[in-house]
Amino acid sequence: MNNQPLKRHKALQTLSREHHDSLVFVLRLQKGVAKKASIEEMNDYIQWYWDVHLKAHFQMEETHLLPKLDSDDILAKKVQSDHKFITELIHQHPKSYDSITQLYKTLKSHIRFEEREFFMFIQKFLTEEQLEEFANVHKRQIDCGLWVNRFWE
DSSP, X not given: OXXXXXXXXXXXXXXXXXXXXXXXXXHHHHHHHHTTOOHHHHHHHHHHHIIIIIHHHHHHIIIIIGGGSOTTOHHHHHHHHHHHHHHHHHHOSSOOHHHHHHHHHHHHHHHHHIIIIIHHHHHHHSOHHHXXXXXXXXXXXXXXXXXXXXXXX
């Protein structure tokens, strides 16, 4: 297996950094489930992360990146399907340790897919002009803020 870092086009680097923040989110949920932290505290964190970060990240990809691809593109369809399923998991109530586990595993898998397959495809498929258009819309990383209730510790 090749463990070399993936070379990311400048236009997609902000999305990749946002993925890093989401992997931290995933790790915190994983630790919270492992230590049987309060479901209510984890749900509050999940809802907060959705409201301040993940919802906008999904919208950015769906509004400004996916339309640059053919509507029947299989990778674009997978991104949309994953986003829909993750959104459903986030809004599922009541939550349980199993549903939170499914959420963090699904989100982690989705991020890995986007980083290893989807972004690599985007970099090859889109023109420099299209990538520049996206870069002009998504100029800075979405700030995910700070969550003070450290249930994962």
